[in-house]
Amino acid sequence: MKPVPQQRDEELEHHPETSAAAAPPPPPHPPKRASGGGDWERKLAHGLSFLRRRITGEYEVDDFGYDEDLTDQVLMSMLRPMYEKYFRVEVKGIENIPESGGALVVANHSGVLPLDGLMLQVAVHDNHPAQRHLRLLAADLVFVLPVINELARKAGHTLACSEDAQLLLERGEVVGVMPEGFKGIGKPFADRYKLQRFGRGGFVSTALRAGAPIVPCSIVGAEEIYPMVGNAKTLARLLGIPYFPVTPTFPLLGPLGAVPLPTKWTIQFGEPIPTDGHPPEAADDPMLMFNLTDQVRETIQHTLYKLLVQRRSVFF
Amino acid sequence: MGRKALILGKVVLVTGVARRLGGRFVRRIQREPDVDRVIGVDAVAPEHQLGGADFVRADIRHPTIGKLLAEFGVDTVVHMDINGTPLGARGNRTSVKETNVIGTMQLLGACQKAPSVQRLVVKSSTSVYGSAPRDPAVFSETTPPKSLPSGGFAKDTVEVEGYVRGFARRRPDVAVCVLRFANILGPCADSPLAEYFALPVLPTVIGYDPRLQFVHEKDALEVLRIAASEPRRGTLNSGTFNIAGDGVLLLSQAARRLGRPTLPLLLPTLRWARTALRSLGITDFSPEQVRLLTHGRVVATTQMRETLGFDPGEHHRRRLRGLCAQPRSRAAPARDPRPYHRPARRTAARRSPEMRSAPPWRMPRSFRSVRNPGPGGRGCARAVRTGPRAR
Structure with a gap:
């Protein structure tokens, strides 16, 4: 009846105290939790292995530095x-x-x-x-x-x-x-x-x-x-960039204008x-x-x- | 067989043998069947064994080197005395630069006058390319650098290579091989980057993660041997070659593989840190090394594989992994099964206990620099037979 082994010990713990009333609820829950849990576990394992690779440096980059x-x-x-x-x-x-x-x-x-x-x-x-x-x-x-x-x-x-x-x-x-x-x-x-x-x-x-x-x-x-309506060329030259954009929102609203x-x-x-x-x-x-x-x-x-x-x- | 008889009696002169890499190369080249005699030259006596080689205490900055070439009838000159770091604590940058540049000039002048010289091998460095953000990602031997190095060891190598090119023009009968080595790592390496990686905390530049290339010293010795010998069939060993192992490591990645923490600093702060470290006598990283740690450098090794006929291949990856697969803690186990420890363990008895526990290439410079200067003045040529011939 229970397809997932992880549920077994939990079920054993619950069995003595729940005799009849709590028996029906588990069936719908385990499959749902099992699939979610499995997926979650896989993701976690994946993330952990990625983290391990990053911490130990066991990854390859090519001649151009592509990681x-x-x-x-x-x-x-x-x-x-x-x-x-x-x-x-x-x-x-x-x-x-x-x-x-x-x-x-x-x-x-x-x-x-x-x-x-x-x-x-x-x-x-x-x-x-x-x-x-x-x-x-x-x-x-x-x-x-x-x-x-x-x-x-x-x-x-x-x-x-x-x-x-x-x-x-x-x-x-x-x-x-x-x-x-x-x-x-x-x-x-x-x-x-x-x-x-x-x-x-x-x-x-x-x-x-x-x-x-x-x-x-x-x-x-x-x-x-970014509808660029102007170009502050002097400012661009000062900052050493090829152009300094002026949009209806950009320097006016500050960082919000950069959205x-x-x-x-x-x-x-x-x-x-x-x-x-x-x-x-x-x-x-x-x-x-x-x-x-x-x-x-x-x-x-x-x-x-x-x-x-x-x-x-x-x-x- | 007849070919071998022809070239029997080859006499090899190696400069810079007081360095451990030079010493290892002298021991290695003696085992070549066609090499009859090896002469090691340096301004200070080496503290390591040179096998059956003759050691001549001579300063290549002085014209005495010319007499040596004529006296011994040298036909192959391996110039390894081009270094980024001084030998020992007494040396300073000025004397290193003089040895690099003036020494090379004197040596080349002597070679030009010596009709017996048939082959010249020069140990250069990939630092001739400099490091700049506007350079192509991969340098080949023919790539002109966007910004020439303005000083330090990098400029020395540029000048040295210029003199070598001039020599090659004046003596077209001599096979000239310039080997541009990437950062040499290994138990004997005393390159600036090897010293940098020996620091307990690696200072880095915020916002930059340079690409680095390495050569294991065993590969470096093998390449030098190939360059100093007759070319094998289908290969050519004269010209300029980039020498680097397979694979590129980012600085952050190298630090992680070493298990070493990094200390990201702003560029000006890094310069202060450099001054502080230098005054403490721990290490010195030159401005060009700061540039390397900012922008990195990668060279193409196609010529090395296809023309010179050397392929570091899997060996290199394994060796580098061996270097990198360091234990996390400072107290590493004394007995380590990794193969690269073997040559060093022979000398382990001479090292102090805490040194014995650390891998040899991680030794701080203060230890490495304990050397006895030995008798004799600078520039005097005095042949010392260091031991019986090995053969």
Whole structure:
């Protein structure tokens, strides 16, 4: 009658004093408590083993300082509520990221703070059938700031330079890059969803050298989280940062103004653009590079417009 | 067989043998079948045995080294006297820098004039790359550093490598091998990072968790041996190579594996702590080491594996784990089954009881530096036969 052995001694204790009246209540309770308890115990064991690994240092980091254990267990769990509940991210076309081998995900960049990169990372991690990890390329500013640089390295981000990108692609990782850089993330609200210049197209030559496909990615929703109406350039120069955002709420309400607007996000991965058909010297061909850069840029821009037309409202 | 007969009579000169790593290398290279004679050179007499090697007390900062090369007909020079820390408590940074830079200049000048020299091996360091946040995550041998080291040991190595390149241009017939070692750890290692890890509490920089790479000294000796010998088939042992073991450890992770508490400090506070520790004579970490502990450094070892033909592989992981798998308490058991303790236990009788209980590479510097300077003035070349030939 009792399927769970742990209940037995409790039952034995109760048996002498309860003869008939207390007998019926236990049957509905044990299965419920057993399943909850088992789950809880499993979680506890899991958490304890994670803690033990952290305390003894028995985990591995790669050459870039990527700590997969910490990212999976802690960092992703911290971002997930924001991803699921706050921005309610909808992901489309995740199958365009290959199951294995290197790939370069190229996305638009916006939103004053690089939340779009973090959400993109969660999107790939949680939705891809092969549970691939996105390795983002970040601006050098990230690696100068204390605490931020430590977390970024542990989350698998590395400096946006061709050496690092190529090394990651050659190792068969999915690399995420936002070629607009500071021009994209710090653009005024009026320019939302207008793609900025894609740097010098260095990402294309890196992908060509590694023979990795380019996956264009369009992120809708991130451009409205902080409506940046002004840029305090003098203050930015004083602080040594590329821009100092002024939003209707930010310096005015202090830290409260730094809460992003709860917009509804859509992340669409486009058809991969193969690069392995080109000869090795193609990476040094500026015409081919500009053509490919334009092709990627146009794809992202058109997808953005398409998604914007389909969108019912900014917040729903 | 004929090949062996050809190169029989190889004479190897090793500098910096008063250091324990140099001493171990001298003992190791004697066992090579094609090595006929080994000459160890240092400004102070070593307190360890050099096996059947000849010890010559000479300062490489003086031109006498040239006479030595000619006298013994040396064909392989292994320059190991490039160090980040002074030998013993008496040494200071100035003399270390002089030995590193002026010593290398003198040695290279002597090598250039010695027609017998066929091979030069230089023990350099990965600190030539510096550490900066804007550098790529992984340095290969050809990566130009974003910010050149401005001083200290790192600048010494940059200058030394510059002289070595100049020498290689002037003597193209000499096979020159520059080995850039990551932080060497092990019972004999006296690298600045080994001293840092010997501290009971590890001071770190708040907000930074540097990536570090290590070489076990056994691997370092093996690489030096490969570089000082004839290249094996399909490998090449001249050029510049990064030498590091498999795997990268974060500083926090290394501290946890060692079971050592960390003390996160703000960068200026760390500089004060450094001054305090230096005045107490416990240890000294230079500004470049503070940079290493802030930004870290990782090098690519593809060349080491593919060209030099050395793969630390699982050995390295095991050895490093052996180093790291320290008992939690300070009072470690005297008898430890771990293999890395074996060579050290032979000398355990000479150590004090509390020292015997601690793993040898954790010894504080004050102990390691008790050395008898020995007779003889600086710069005099005097051959001392330290023992009968081993063979």
